[in-house]
Amino acid sequence: MPLLRIERVVKRFGTFRAVDGVSLDIHAGEFFALLGPSGCGKTTLLRMLAGFEGPDEGRILLNGKDIANVLPHERPVNMMFQNYALFPHLSVRDNIAFGLKRAGMARSEIDARVAEMVALVKLEGLEKRKPDNLSGGQKQRVALARSLARRPQMLLLDEPLAALDKKLRESTQFELMELQRRLGLTFVIVTHDQEEAMTVAGRIGVMDSGRLDQVASPRELYEAPHSRWIAEFVGDVNLFDGEIEAREHHRLTIATRDAGMLVVAEPRQGVRKTTVSVAIRPEKVKLSRLGPAPDAIASQPINRLEGIITDVSYLGALTTYKVRLDSGAILRSSMANTARIDIDAYNLSQRVVAWFTPDDCLVLEQ
């Protein structure tokens, strides 16, 4: 039995369907991410789990029991709020102890648990401070300690790292994962940042316009997205629309408007439509001056396109290129900078061959 089961849940605000028929199981001990652009309904779904909103249709079951009528203060679920929502008139200690006092714990127990939480998030020495006298990172830790103090069955995190700068955000992501593993708790995080979702979560649910489009592991989401929209939302992608011309030996030949004939691997589940999109991630597009090495060609058919480099962005770990194909379309390629001194780097206006294998391509029907 899953810890949490969401069954065909609908939430309406007026005529707007913020959450539109979402079904989802989340298992105990999972780190689950709800990913989507702002306004996709992910926060509304999270607020329904916390009890701040009630579903208009469908059921939410926690441990097999419908929690529709359980008020927020009676749920064994805690939430870490987006802007932390620390109580400004209470000290760090009293913020963390707030939920413990409500649970009617003895004073000595509260003191012990607060000390444990303070140590867990490394806030020693700041117990007497008021939230206004803390840095952003410290506030984030207090909020985390406060929401974990009651040892909830499930911790809900609403964009918990959005207010931190990039470096701190990355280190905090790893601390969150480490914490989740150590405590063995179920974490449900809401985020609009696909990199963050892929870093922390074991499974990701992608939401758009109130619907849950795909639930998958980070790798599956990136390498086998269900739709054009997800392919574009999660990472960068080159997309070419076309018609299926031929189908043989698990290979599809697709006539595209912008990239000519492309040979792609046929998906295992087959393709029903004839009008499709071919998706290739930029890092799978290799560039060279002369084209692929002969031994690469021998093993499988290769897609080979020619064009002129129009844009070079050096990002440190990798360099991204924009290649204007002879059809006028732009193809993006990114190459890891594996050598410090790269004599092979390409320059603007240089003519190059871009190539990729059929297995690097993905056929999308919608």
Place this chain on the structure above:
Amino acid sequence: MSGRRIFARPARLGAIAPYLWMLLFFLVPFGFVLKISLSQTAIAQPPYLPVFDLTQGAAAFKTALTALSLDNFRLLVSDNLYVFSYLRSLVVAVVATAILLVIGYPIAYGIARLPPRWQPIAMMLVIVPFWTSFLIRIYAWINILQHDGLLNQMLLSLHLVSVPVVWLSSDSAMYLGIVYSYLPFMILPLFATLAKMEPALEEAASDLGAPPLKVFWLITFPLSLPGVAAGVLLCFIPIVGEFVIPDLLAGSNSLMIGQTLWLEFFTNKDWPVASAAAIVLLLLLVAPLVVYDRLQRAQLEGAR
């Protein structure tokens, strides 16, 4: 260089303008009142002695100075009439402010929790009655409360009473008038603090296991204290010196200090005692302001 001067001068004038205003319209008149409070009443024009006359020379000014005394303040302390007036004013102000807080807080809270587009309309409804003249509204209450007024007619027709009730000239009528008149001054600052409070704070408290009443007492109310303090002061201070409402709606057996002042000034023509009473009143009212100022400073320090 000249450009700098041109801009510097009006800026400096702007900085001292409020002080000039205070000096001219507050400190100088206060000096007059203070001087009169140290004088003796006299049947003359003006009705007190001594009168400073700088045309008579320095010696005459000196003898006039020696004629000043604290007699009027001694009278205020020794005569029960004044002590009782002060006490009554304070009691009325405390009771009325407490009633205002109890009535005003839920209204302000309710408005602050309305959908944003309804909030300005609700605030307008609170303020609109105050576009009618204050005196007209008090007279309207007299109309409602009098022997054959609206209230008695209603009670009689509902058979709740068999004979008309005497409402006017009573403390209840006075409290009704005061609470009615001052309610917006309580609601406005309370609304301002409650409306800008982050709703996530109340949600966080309930998420952490606090039932609704606890959420209110542990989070909402403590965080609205600056608004409570502002509302209480905005009501308390003018109510202590209130004259019109008690004069029109309360009985004549016990007077508030405002009424006593009026009597001394206009009926007894005793300007010096009236001035002394006014100065003591001012000192009484400065005390809560100083406390409020301290509280605000402490809060600013805490926020740092």
